[in-house]
Amino acid sequence: MGRTIVVWLMAASLGFCNIVIGAPPAALTRAMPRRGADSCRPLVIAHRGASGYVPEHTLGAYALAITMGADYVEPDLVMTADGHLIARHDNELGLTTDVAQRPEFADRLRTQIVDGRPMTGWFTEDFTLAEIKTLRAIERIPNSRPGNARMNGAFDIPTFQEIIDLVKSMEISEGRTIGIYPEIKHGTHFQNLGLAMERPLVDAFHRNGYIGPLAPAYIQSFEVNNLKELKELTDLRLIQLYGGNPANQPFDQFVTGTKLTYAEMATPEGLREIAKYAHAVGPDKSYIIPRTVDNTLGKPTNFVKDAHAAGLEVHPYTFRAENSFLPAEYRSESLSGAAIGNFTGELITFIATGIDGLFADQPDVPLRIRDICLENKL
Numbered sequence: 001m002g003r004t005i006v007v008w009l010m011a012a013s014l015g016f017c018n019i020v021i022g023a024p025p026a027a028l029t030r031a032m033p034r035r036g037a038d039s040c041r042p043l044v045i046a047h048r049g050a051s052g053y054v055p056e057h058t059l060g061a062y063a064l065a066i067t068m069g070a071d072y073v074e075p076d077l078v079m080t081a082d083g084h085l086i087a088r089h090d091n092e093l094g095l096t097t098d099v100a101q102r103p104e105f106a107d108r109l110r111t112q113i114v115d116g117r118p119m120t121g122w123f124t125e126d127f128t129l130a131e132i133k134t135l136r137a138i139e140r141i142p143n144s145r146p147g148n149a150r151m152n153g154a155f156d157i158p159t160f161q162e163i164i165d166l167v168k169s170m171e172i173s174e175g176r177t178i179g180i181y182p183e184i185k186h187g188t189h190f191q192n193l194g195l196a197m198e199r200p201l202v203d204a205f206h207r208n209g210y211i212g213p214l215a216p217a218y219i220q221s222f223e224v225n226n227l228k229e230l231k232e233l234t235d236l237r238l239i240q241l242y243g244g245n246p247a248n249q250p251f252d253q254f255v256t257g258t259k260l261t262y263a264e265m266a267t268p269e270g271l272r273e274i275a276k277y278a279h280a281v282g283p284d285k286s287y288i289i290p291r292t293v294d295n296t297l298g299k300p301t302n303f304v305k306d307a308h309a310a311g312l313e314v315h316p317y318t319f320r321a322e323n324s325f326l327p328a329e330y331r332s333e334s335l336s337g338a339a340i341g342n343f344t345g346e347l348i349t350f351i352a353t354g355i356d357g358l359f360a361d362q363p364d365v366p367l368r369i370r371d372i373c374l375e376n377k378l
Contacts, residue, residue, distance in 0.1 A: 037071050037179030037216035040373040043357030044366045045181050046070035047318050048089065052361035055139045055148050057087040057096070058155035059166055066170045070363040072179035072218070075163050078186065079195040084129040085160035085204065089140060090114075091186055092121035097135040098153065105131075114189055115251045125193055132157050144322050144338050160201070164208050179216035180205075183241070187226040188252045198226050202234045213237055213279070220282055223252040224260070228277050237279035239315065242266065244284040266303060271310040280313035280356070288316055288353055295328040297349060304354045315357035319347060321365065344369055 037043075049061025050068060062073045075087035091114065093099045099108075099122045108127070111120040124132065135157055142149040158166075160182065167178045184197050201219065210217045212235045220239040221227050227238050243250070246263035253260045264270050266287055274281060283303060292298045307314045320326070324337030331341040347366050350358065360366050 035176040035373060037177045040071060040370065041357075042351060042355050042366070042370055043071045043315065044069075044363050044370065045072040045074050045315065045357055045359045046363040047074050047359040047361050048076065049073055050361070050363055051148075052145065052321060053148065055096075055137045055151055055155065057089060057158070058137045059158050059162065060151070060155050062158075062163060062166055063170065065363050066167070066174060066178055068364040069367045070178075071357075072181040072216070073163070073167065074181040074183065074359060075158075075160065076183045076185050077160055077197060077201065078124045079190050079193075079197055079200075080124055080127055080129045080132055081195075082128045083195060083200065084132075085197060085200055086124065086129070086132060087158050087160065087163060088124060089185075091124045091189070092119055093124060093127075093135065094121040096137060096140050097122075097157065098138055099135055102135070115186055116254065125190070125195060129159070144324055146338060160204055161208075164204070168208075177216050179218070180210070181218045181220065183220045184223075184226060186251075187221055187223045188255055191226075198230055199233065202230065202236070205234070205236060210236060218280070223250045225252045225256070231277045238277060239280040239282050240265070240274045240278045241317075242281065242283040242287060244286065246287070266306075268306045268309065271307050271312060275310045275312050278312065280315050281307055282315045282317055282359070285316040285319070285350060288314070288355065289350060291327060297327045297329065297346075300353050308354070313356035314354075315359065316350065316355055317359035319343070319350070319358055319360040319362075319366065321362045 046065030048056035049058065050065040051061050054061040054064050057075060065073050076089050077085050078088050078091045080086060088096055099105055105122060108122050111118055112123065133156055136153040137155045137157060138152040139145055139148040164180065167180055171178050182201065184201065187197065190197055205217055215236055218237045218239050219230055220241050222241040222243060227240060230238055242262045242265065246266060247261055249261050265274060266283070271281065287301065287303045289300050290298045304314050321340045321343035322337060323331040323334065323339045323341045326341045326343065326346055330346045332339050343362065343365050347369060351370065358366060
């Protein structure tokens with residue numbers, strides 16, 4: 001990975017947030033042009049950090065993404081029993097931590113309904129932050145990323161504040177502004193538990209100086225009502241996510257009994273409605289270029305054009321380099337799903353549709369091929 005990257009990863013695993021090495025004098029940094037988080041297009045959003053190289057949602061993954069040059073790092077947020085925001089893909093801990101090997105937590109295993117589906121495992125809402133901090137992160141998809149699995153146990157579970165601290169520290173060493181792009185996971189579920197994340201997330205952002213629509217921050221959700229609530233709480237930019245199956249409903253819409261589906265939200269009328277509360281939309285990339293029956297890319301849709309007409313930016317997800325995630329025509333000859341295919345080819349095809357940003361597990365690749373940065377912003 002290179003000496004610099006390894007140093008940052010080691011620093012992250014040892015409590016990186018307190019480390020700033022070789023920061024230039026304040027007078028010099030004020031005089032130098034500084035790249036903003038929104039200076040380049042399309043934005044490169046490091047999906048769960050550089051999760052194609054390091055286990056996701058760890059300080060190591062975020063630090064690596066930043067050294068690669070990512071504009072934004074993206075943590076998924078869930079809540080602990082004592083009200084702390086932490087970064088995990090889901091509230092179920094079994095796939096991303098070593099909790100299943102921890103006998104002291106064996107009695108926490110249970111089955112519950114999450115977003116309308118039964119799920120068995122260990123859940124963040126049953127653990128205090130102090131207990132969460134005893135766990136170690138593991139690779140969520142080891143069959144696709146066996147190299148990442150070699151780092152199982154190297155990192156703990158970061159809080160949202162620790163991610164903010166990491167970003168602010170690395171802004172000094174990198175000499176640029178780095179954005180934070182959190183997703184509220186299972187919003188209705190946590191609201192029903194009395195552990196709503198919306199207000200604590202806004203408070204954390206505001207407390208750390210992220211205020212107003214020009215701040216290097218986005219807040220995203222697959223649900224609708226919590227984004228409308230956030231619109232009343234903050235001027236930070238909001239992004240409406242779309243589920244992979246257009247026929248499905250946002251879970252909060254299912255609970256409240258509306259008929260709204262993601263398909264309806266993807267129409268010109270639906271996009272205009274979203275523009276009343278959101279700055280951008282985050283569709284599964286199939287909304288932009290669907291796959292054909294033979295798993296190749298089909299013809300681009302009008303989604304990007306319609307979203308732009310409504311005044312919305314478009315940040316699709318998720319771009320991944322491994323064969324198992326790529327369209328058939330971009331896969332390598334290897335039969336292994338973990339083998340790396342022609343990731344650059346897929347990215348170039350999607351960038352040509354006019355997207356404004358993208359979520360990538362290997363952020364270094366889109367950073368190499370996107371347009372140059374055209375301006376510097378503080």
